[in-house]
Amino acid sequence: MKKVLAFDLDGTLAPSKSTLPPRMGVLIDQLLDRYEVCVISGGKFGQFETQLLDGLKTTSAKLQRLHLMPTCGTQYYRFENSTWNQVYAENFTEDEKVKIIAALSEGIDSLGYRESKVYGEIIEDRGSQITFSALGQDIVAELGDEGVRLKEEWDPDTSKKNAIRDYVANLIPEFEVRVGGGTSIDITKPGIDKAYGMQKLMDILDITKDDILFYGDRLSEGGNDYPVKEFGIESIEVAHWEDTATRLEAILATSN
Numbered sequence: 001m002k003k004v005l006a007f008d009l010d011g012t013l014a015p016s017k018s019t020l021p022p023r024m025g026v027l028i029d030q031l032l033d034r035y036e037v038c039v040i041s042g043g044k045f046g047q048f049e050t051q052l053l054d055g056l057k058t059t060s061a062k063l064q065r066l067h068l069m070p071t072c073g074t075q076y077y078r079f080e081n082s083t084w085n086q087v088y089a090e091n092f093t094e095d096e097k098v099k100i101i102a103a104l105s106e107g108i109d110s111l112g113y114r115e116s117k118v119y120g121e122i123i124e125d126r127g128s129q130i131t132f133s134a135l136g137q138d139i140v141a142e143l144g145d146e147g148v149r150l151k152e153e154w155d156p157d158t159s160k161k162n163a164i165r166d167y168v169a170n171l172i173p174e175f176e177v178r179v180g181g182g183t184s185i186d187i188t189k190p191g192i193d194k195a196y197g198m199q200k201l202m203d204i205l206d207i208t209k210d211d212i213l214f215y216g217d218r219l220s221e222g223g224n225d226y227p228v229k230e231f232g233i234e235s236i237e238v239a240h241w242e243d244t245a246t247r248l249e250a251i252l253a254t255s256n
Contacts, residue, residue: 003211005031006198006233008225009041009051010181011217012244016148017047017140020055024241027248032062034252036205038212040069040197042186042224044126045077045086053084067204073197074128074188076204087204090189091127096175100130100187103171107164108132119143129192132164134183151182158222161185180224194224195231209233215244 007013013028014020020028031037039052048068063079070077074090092100104123108114113134114122120138124131133139134154140147155161161179168185169177178193180186194216202208212233216225219237229235238244 002035002213002234003207004036004038004201004205004213006038006040006201006212006214006228007244008194008214008216008218009039009043009048011240012215012238013039014051014055014241015140016151016182017051017137018148019050020052021241021245022055023245025055025057027245027252028056028066029058029062030252031248032058032065036065036067038067038069038201040073040194040201042072042129042131042180042184043070044124044129045070045075045084048077049084067201069197069201071126071129072186072188072192072194073200074192076200089128092130092189097125097130100172100175101125103168104130104132104164104185104187106171107168108134111160111163111167113160113164119147128188130187131180132185132187134160154183162222178224179222186224193227195227195233198228198231198233215247 010016013024028037048070060082066079068077076087077084078087101123115134118136119142120136122133122136124137135150139150158179164185165177165179176188176190176192178186198212209232214228214233214235215238216235217238218225219229219235220226236247
């Protein structure tokens with residue numbers, strides 16, 4: 001029997017940059033009665049607060065079984081003493097940040113992918129990760145479902161993101177440059193991906209790969225969830241959050 005259920009956030013537990021749907025909130029509350037639950041994403045902790053925690057109605061006791069891993073596990077938060085505490089953060093130096101931001105700016109300008117209309121920051125310092133978001137970090141917050149649609153339509157075949165990734169990776173080979181979500185590029189220290197985060201979680205909880213079941217919407221090769229599958233953790237690919245919800249309802253029904 002699995003001890004930990006681990007999840008991607010965007011597209012797996014909630015629509016892109018959107019609040020946790022009530023149906024999913026109820027399911028996570030129920031899962032916390034039976035499992036340790038981990039959510040891992042390229043987003044910063046603030047995204048976890050607005051997208052996950054604000055829509056999750058549960059008890060303080062249950063929250064102690066919820067593990068939050070922003071920026072692919074280079075940050076880790078636990079609920080202790082009635083608040084969320086950062087256990088660790090593996091942040092860039094200021095010089096590293098300057099170099100990465102300059103490389104991203106050169107890449108998007110050279111390739112012609114700097115959009116004239118954006119919503120919020122397009123290059124965001126997340127401490128342990130620098131993220132480029134082509135249409136801006138706040139597009140869904142400002143436009144709602146229309147923002148989700150625009151994100152989905154910006155690069156459906158990933159050709160733009162792949163081109164940016166390859167260009168920027170050549171400029172800063174000492175860092176890891178990966179395709180993130182639908183409109184994003186994530187840059188971290190070498191060897192950082194969601195498999196890295198899962199290894200950190202295994203070390204913290206003293207468990208093995210066999211103890212974890214992972215859900216993600218980008219598990220095909222090249223997707224930002226793929227490293228977890230490649231690492232050898234049993235993984236289930238979902239099409240959207242409703243798909244995840246249906247699968248979780250089946251698990252809960254059989255475990256009663």
